[in-house]
Structure formats: C-alpha cells, structure tokens
Amino acid sequence: MTTVAIIGGGFTGAAVAIHLAAAVPTRTTRIVVFEPRRRLGAGLAYDTEDPTHRINVPAARMSVVPGDDEHFVRWLASVGEPADDPQAFRPDGTVFPKRGLFGRYVAAQIAPLVSRGIVEYVREAVADVGRSDGRWVLTTASGAKLAADVVVNATTHPPPSPPAALRPLGGHPRFIADPNGAGALEGIGAADRVLLVGTGLTGADVIASLTARGHYGKILAVSRHGLVSRGHAPVPQEPFGDFLARPASTALSLLRTTRRTVREAAERGITWHAVFDALRGQGQDIWTALPVPERRRLVRHLRSYWDVHRFRIAPQVEDALEQRLADGSLEVRAASLKAAGIGEDGTLSVDLRRRGGREITQETADVVVVATGPAHGSILEAQPHLASLAAAGLVVLDEIGLGLSCDRSGRALDRSGQPVPTFLIAGPLARGTFGELMGLPQVSTYAAFIAAELASMARVPSMVTGTSTKRR
Numbered sequence: 001m002t003t004v005a006i007i008g009g010g011f012t013g014a015a016v017a018i019h020l021a022a023a024v025p026t027r028t029t030r031i032v033v034f035e036p037r038r039r040l041g042a043g044l045a046y047d048t049e050d051p052t053h054r055i056n057v058p059a060a061r062m063s064v065v066p067g068d069d070e071h072f073v074r075w076l077a078s079v080g081e082p083a084d085d086p087q088a089f090r091p092d093g094t095v096f097p098k099r100g101l102f103g104r105y106v107a108a109q110i111a112p113l114v115s116r117g118i119v120e121y122v123r124e125a126v127a128d129v130g131r132s133d134g135r136w137v138l139t140t141a142s143g144a145k146l147a148a149d150v151v152v153n154a155t156t157h158p159p160p161s162p163p164a165a166l167r168p169l170g171g172h173p174r175f176i177a178d179p180n181g182a183g184a185l186e187g188i189g190a191a192d193r194v195l196l197v198g199t200g201l202t203g204a205d206v207i208a209s210l211t212a213r214g215h216y217g218k219i220l221a222v223s224r225h226g227l228v229s230r231g232h233a234p235v236p237q238e239p240f241g242d243f244l245a246r247p248a249s250t251a252l253s254l255l256r257t258t259r260r261t262v263r264e265a266a267e268r269g270i271t272w273h274a275v276f277d278a279l280r281g282q283g284q285d286i287w288t289a290l291p292v293p294e295r296r297r298l299v300r301h302l303r304s305y306w307d308v309h310r311f312r313i314a315p316q317v318e319d320a321l322e323q324r325l326a327d328g329s330l331e332v333r334a335a336s337l338k339a340a341g342i343g344e345d346g347t348l349s350v351d352l353r354r355r356g357g358r359e360i361t362q363e364t365a366d367v368v369v370v371a372t373g374p375a376h377g378s379i380l381e382a383q384p385h386l387a388s389l390a391a392a393g394l395v396v397l398d399e400i401g402l403g404l405s406c407d408r409s410g411r412a413l414d415r416s417g418q419p420v421p422t423f424l425i426a427g428p429l430a431r432g433t434f435g436e437l438m439g440l441p442q443v444s445t446y447a448a449f450i451a452a453e454l455a456s457m458a459r460v461p462s463m464v465t466g467t468s469t470k471r472r
C-alpha cells in the first residue's frame with residue numbers, strides 16, 4: 001500500500017485528498033492529511049466566521065469538482081443556505097455567500113471519507129520532514145511520526161510579514177500585524193483612527209469588517225500604488241480576447257495587447273472585466289510562453305495593477321468601501337512607509353512619503369493594521385519543515401519568488417533543478433511554474449491534476465519506490 005501524506009488541509013489539501021480517494025481503488029492507498037485547524041477544507045480563506053467575509057467569485061464558479069461549476073450551488077440548495085442572508089443575492093442573479101459557508105461545503109465533501117477511514121485527518125501541524133530508508137518521515141508538532149512514500153505540500157498561505165519600517169511598533173497592543181488572527185480587530189474602538197497598510201483584498205476585508213462593527217473613525221489606507229481592488233462587472237459577461245494566437249514574449253507586449261483588447265472590448269460595449277477574465281483563463285499558457293526574465297519584469301512592474309483587476313472584491317464589500325469613501329471616513333493614499341514610532345501618550349505614528357513626491361509627512365493613528373496579505377516569498381522561513389527540506393537542497397524558492405520551484409507535473413525541483421519524484425507542490429505555491437494559480441477555480445483544477453498524478457504513481461509502484469527514476 002502506498003502512503004500519501006498531505007501537509008495542509010485547507011482547500012487544496014482537502015481537494016487533493018477527495019480526488020485521490022475517488023481515483024484509486026479502496027484500501028490501495030493510505031491518504032493522511034495533516035491540518036491543525038478544527039476542520040478540513042477551509043484553510044486561511046474560508047475558516048472565518050466574520051459575516052462580512054464573502055467569497056469574491058460568484059458561487060456558481062466556486063466548485064471542488066472542476067467541470068461541475070454548479071456543485072457548490074447545489075450543495076447550498078441542499079442545506080437551505082444562504083439562510084437569513086438576503087445580501088448574498090445580487091440583482092443580476094449571482095450569489096456571494098459568506099466565505100465560512102464555502103469552508104463548510106468543502107468540509108462536508110471530505111467528512112464522509114474521514115468517517116469511513118478512507119482519508120485520515122491528523123489534527124496537527126507537520127514540524128519536520130526528512131528521509132530515512134528511501135521513505136519520507138514526517139514529524140508533527142507533538143513529535144508523532146509517519147513514514148510516507150509520497151508527500152504533497154499544500155501549506156499555501158504563510159502569515160503576513162510587516163514592512164520593515166513598521167518594526168518599531170512590533171509588540172505594541174495596538175499594532176495588528178495579522179488581521180486574520182482570531183479576534184484581531186476586536187479591540188478597535190468605533191472612533192479609533194486606523195492606519196491600514198495595504199489596499200488589496202485583505203485591506204478591503206478589514207474595512208468591511210470594521211464598518212459592520214460600527215466603526216466610523218478615520219481610516220487612512222496606504223499602499224505603494226494606492227490601488228484598490230476593483231468590483232465585479234455591472235452585468236455578467238463572457239471572457240473577451242485571445243492572448244494565445246500570438247502569445248506575448250515580453251511583459252511590455254502583453255501590456256500592449258491587453259490595452260488594445262480592452263479598447264476593442266469597449267467598442268463592443270464590453271467592460272475590461274471580460275478581458276481580465278480571458279487573461280485569467282489563458283493565464284497559465286500566457287505565463288509559460290514568457291521567458292523567466294520577462295515573468296520577473298511582469299511581476300515587478302505590473303503585478304499591483306494585475307492584482308486589483310483580477311482579484312475583485314465581493315459587491316457587498318465594494319458597497320462598504322464606497323460608503324466610507326463617500327462619507328469621507330476613508331482615504332486611500334499612494335505612499336511608501338519610511339519610519340514608525342510610539343509617542344509618550346501611546347499614539348502610533350508612521351512617516352509616509354507620497355508616491356512621486358519627496359516630502360515626508362507624519363500620520364498618527366490609534367491603531368495600525370497590516371493588511372499586506374500572506375508573505376509567500378517568506379514561505380521557507382515560515383515553515384520549519386520546508387526550511388529543513390531547503391537546507392537539504394530538496395526544495396527551493398521559485399525564480400520569481402512566488403512560491404516553491406516545481407516542474408510541470410507539480411514535482412518539487414531540488415537545488416540542482418532536478419525533480420524530486422515523490423514530493424509534490426500543490427496549491428498556489430506552484431504558481432512560479434504555472435502562473436495564474438490563486439483563484440479558487442484554478443486552484444481546484446490544479447488540485448485534481450495533482451490527485452491524478454498521485455493516482456498514477458500509486459498504480460505504478462516503481463514511480464514511488466524510485467526504481468524507474470533517480471532515487472531520493
């Protein structure tokens with residue numbers, strides 16, 4: 001029997017386990033998922049009870065079964081959800097339920113497999129992974145050990161890493177380094193002046209959450225470009241544009257083609273949303289066609305713009321932002337952080353330099369919240385098991401710094417660029433290789449692909465024992 005150990009049971013780990021269990025004959029493969037959270041399938045994005053945290057893609061496109069887009073919608077209907085949440089339903093017929101509900105949906109798909117013993121759920125974090133006698137040995141935080149033939153790493157989102165300029169605020173009770181921590185926003189008073197660092201999806205979540213709690217104090221939201229995540233199209237549209245007929249070979253030509261396509265779309269009465277949907281759908285092939293230096297250029301110069309157009313906020317969150325902008329209690333500023341300090345009265349201060357300007361101004365606040373999102377570039381430091389694998393040369397950061405290096409089959413690439421046959425990178429940490437791999441639809445498709453890889457390994461034992469490939 002082949003033992004597959006999956007490290008991380010968020011959406012990715014759960015989806016890999018579900019698809020693998022369906023692909024291999026019962027009792028031929030032992031599937032063990034390590035996940036410290038109270039349930040499988042939710043992960044950082046969907047393990048939330050905050051009612052303002054909503055999925056940012058309509059429910060009809062969030063499915064654990066690629067190709068069956070309505071799977072989540074049918075589950076919602078079967079359990080009578082979203083109940084008591086009229087806001088979830090939009091006038092155009094789309095549904096944006098609370099994120100926690102999506103977590104419940106994924107958990108409900110894997111729960112029967114766990115109760116039948118087809119998937120084992122170890123409610124612990126993995127602290128170390130090593131090699132012994134040709135197998136992997138996983139050690140959990142409590143010291144328990146498991147020997148496995150194949151390991152799948154699905155620990156996508158590390159905690160945020162506060163910008164260096166904010167270091168002097170570290171440890172101060174009114175410096176919130178991770179707004180996703182349990183009860184992180186609870187101590188913020190309704191009138192508190194908040195300095196929010198980050199204007200993307202996490203920042204939008206914080207603003208919506210504070211607003212729902214009755215917060216009316218001034219929020220100054222700062223990011224280098226001052227770009228705020230956009231909302232959805234006024235009406236649903238089909239993706240528009242073909243970026244693969246003549247794939248761009250430079251970041252600049254991709255930008256030009258995108259601008260031209262947006263203009264062509266506008267002439268037909270179609271909004272930019274449809275063009276970005278096409279870019280997202282074709283994203284993996286667009287990315288693959290770009291040479292590595294051009295991928296780097298794309299990330300360095302265009303990522304901020306891509307992120308705010310591609311990752312859209314739920315309409316309910318957009319409403320909250322618009323309300324705060326309209327009543328003047330929210331200001332969004334493009335600026336860089338220069339320094340920070342704590343006054344004698346406990347007030348926090350941050351020195352800012354406006355984008356394109358020279359002058360440095362000091363802003364004071366009652367609370368500083370870091371909303372820069374998960375620090376994927378620090379994944380090796382954030383995960384001790386990855387740090388020890390990196391020290392052994394078995395995993396490396398990808399060339400762009402988006403996650404872990406892997407080949408097109410999802411196998412980790414070692415220090416010398418060779419695939420490690422039995423260590424797979426699942427989830428968005430593989431996006432250095434695959435490009436667009438963060439939104440749920442793409443993550444779901446990739447999880448099914450990884451499960452298919454695992455199933456073929458389980459069917460061909462030599463792929464697992466390494467007799468047909470370089471042994472590790």
Ligand SMILES: Cc1cc2nc3c(=O)[nH]c(=O)nc-3n(C[C@H](O)[C@H](O)[C@H](O)COP(=O)(O)OP(=O)(O)OC[C@H]3O[C@@H](n4cnc5c(N)ncnc54)[C@H](O)[C@@H]3O)c2cc1C
Pocket residue numbers: 007008009010011012013034035036037042043044045046054055056057099124125126127154155156157158374383385426427428438439440441443
């Ligand atoms: C706040 C947020 C909201 C999002 N909302 C949407 C959305 O609405 N729509 C959309 O399409 N996409 C959304 N996304 C994108 C999201 O990244 C993917 O949809 C998906 O959730 C990624 O899941 P994952 O399992 O790969 O990662 P994660 O959610 O990070 O799960 C990894 C899991 O691994 C566990 N873990 C970590 N370390 C260890 C360890 N050492 N041992 C064992 N377990 C460990 C963690 O506890 C966690 O549960 C959102 C992302 C974020 C961060």
